[in-house]
Amino acid sequence: xxxxxxxxxxxxxxxxxxxxxxxxxxxxxxxxxxxxxxxxxxxxxxxxxxxxxxxxxxxxxxxxxxxxxxxxxxxxxxxxxxxxxxxxxxxxxxxxxxxxxxxxxxxxxxxxxxxxxxxxxxxxxxxxxxxxxxxxxxxxxxxxxxxxxxxxxxxxxxxxxxxxxxxxxxxxxxxxxxxxxxxxxxxxxxxxxxxxxxxxxxxxxxxxxxx
Amino acid sequence: xxxxxxxxxxxxxxxxxxxxxxxxxxxxxxxxxxxxxxxxxxxxxxxxxxxxxxxxxxxxxxxxxxxxxxxxxxxxxxxxxxxxxxxxxxxxxxxxxxxxxxxxxxxxxxxxxxxxxxxxxxxxxxxxxxxxxxxxxxxxxxxxxxxxxxxxxxxxxxxxxxxxxxxxxxxxxxxxxxxxxxxxxxxxxxxxxxxxxxxxxxxxxxxxxxxxxxxxxxxxxx
Numbered sequence: 001x002x003x004x005x006x007x008x009x010x011x012x013x014x015x016x017x018x019x020x021x022x023x024x025x026x027x028x029x030x031x032x033x034x035x036x037x038x039x040x041x042x043x044x045x046x047x048x049x050x051x052x053x054x055x056x057x058x059x060x061x062x063x064x065x066x067x068x069x070x071x072x073x074x075x076x077x078x079x080x081x082x083x084x085x086x087x088x089x090x091x092x093x094x095x096x097x098x099x100x101x102x103x104x105x106x107x108x109x110x111x112x113x114x115x116x117x118x119x120x121x122x123x124x125x126x127x128x129x130x131x132x133x134x135x136x137x138x139x140x141x142x143x144x145x146x147x148x149x150x151x152x153x154x155x156x157x158x159x160x161x162x163x164x165x166x167x168x169x170x171x172x173x174x175x176x177x178x179x180x181x182x183x184x185x186x187x188x189x190x191x192x193x194x195x196x197x198x199x200x201x202x203x204x205x206x207x208x209x210x211x
Numbered sequence: 212x213x214x215x216x217x218x219x220x221x222x223x224x225x226x227x228x229x230x231x232x233x234x235x236x237x238x239x240x241x242x243x244x245x246x247x248x249x250x251x252x253x254x255x256x257x258x259x260x261x262x263x264x265x266x267x268x269x270x271x272x273x274x275x276x277x278x279x280x281x282x283x284x285x286x287x288x289x290x291x292x293x294x295x296x297x298x299x300x301x302x303x304x305x306x307x308x309x310x311x312x313x314x315x316x317x318x319x320x321x322x323x324x325x326x327x328x329x330x331x332x333x334x335x336x337x338x339x340x341x342x343x344x345x346x347x348x349x350x351x352x353x354x355x356x357x358x359x360x361x362x363x364x365x366x367x368x369x370x371x372x373x374x375x376x377x378x379x380x381x382x383x384x385x386x387x388x389x390x391x392x393x394x395x396x397x398x399x400x401x402x403x404x405x406x407x408x409x410x411x412x413x414x415x416x417x418x419x420x421x422x423x424x425x426x427x428x429x430x431x432x433x
Contacts (some may be wrong), residue, residue, distance in 0.1 A: 026231075069306070078404055082411070083408060083411040084408070087414055089415060093415075093419050094418065094419065094422040095424070098422075147419075150423070156423050157261065157420050160423065162260075164416040175404065
């Protein structure tokens with residue numbers, strides 16, 4: 001069965017291959033989520049880095065949203081968005097490692113969840129360069145948040161490897177969700193999910209302001 | 212089953228038989244007192260995440276090559292540069308150490324391997340065919356260097372090097388077979404998405420490792 005949500009030069013995925021991708025990516029995440037809340041005190045190695053983007057709901061939603069938005073836009077965006085994110089995130093991580101202070105990091109991360117959620121909610125077919133620019137700006141702040149913690153890790157190399165791999169796995173899950181939800185009810189489900197993500201982002205952004 | 216696919220399966224089976232025979236030969240001939248060094252060599256790619264991911268990536272890149280002759284040729288380039296690396300890596304290390312601090316040498320090798328594989332994975336499969344010989348040569352040399360830098364003592368180096376190189380090859384062959392298995396289930400386009408995301412992981416992780424390794428002075432005191 002071919003899910004024909006992307007025609008012409010875009011992506012053609014069979015339902016079976018989508019399930020394989022989604023289950024594979026979830027399998028990467030599953031063993032780690034069970035021990036996700038054990039992380040107190042010093043940061044460890046690979047496992048600690050791997051769990052970091054998963055236990056942080058703001059990070060998790062933003063990265064899922066990148067995958068879903070890319071899948072929703074279709075064509076090349078399915079992979080250009082999730083590929084750009086970790087690359088620019090690494091640049092943000094380097095800024096964090098070097099100790100350069102970035103302002104409004106938490107607010108920017110919350111805004112990224114809000115904006116990406118809105119983009120999915122309104123099924124915004126942004127021009128590719130605008131979408132990539134948005135992703136790049138948000139990725140810097142996400143990478144910075146990880147990078148600041150990196151030097152404190154017991155094994156920084158394994159920690160960075162872990163969080164980059166987790167980020168990629170979350171993107172894959174996001175793409176899987178986006179592709180699976182694109183067909184039923186003409187994509188309304190993914191738009192609804194986008195709305196929920198945007199509301200969560202708004203909650204995170206308003207958190208420091210509200211009493 | 213097409214002719215090229217039959218040829219590819221034959222290549223995988225022959226490669227697996229060779230690696231298994233070498234491993235069996237190694238186990239039968241290893242003296243008891245140095246069995247631990249052989250074990251450490253065999254487990255080397257398993258406990259070094261950077262190396263493991265880099266080797267898996269190389270396997271994924273090789274799996275895109277549908278021509279059995281070119282696949283074998285590229286693997287031969289890898290094997291010969293690996294042999295050269297294991298034999299001559301000492302000279303490279305001496306030169307290398309005059310430039311770079313000893314402490315940072317381990318991540319630099321895997322960083323370079325990860326970066327090369329990551330960039331290659333971002334290219335379309337057809338373009339990768341031209342990059343493969345370079346990637347294979349870099350990987351052989353890189354694995355050779357890595358094994359040398361991780362080896363315990365000069366006396367046991369040969370055993371450690373042989374088992375390390377062998378397990379590296381086993382990881383690559385397993386990755387090729389696994390990637391081909393996944394490609395049977397997935398469409399080409401969905402596999403290409405996963406490949407590119409994997410490539411971007413590797414580049415991002417390599418950039419961070421490079422930042423941590425090459426510029427340790429950037430890290431703030433904690």
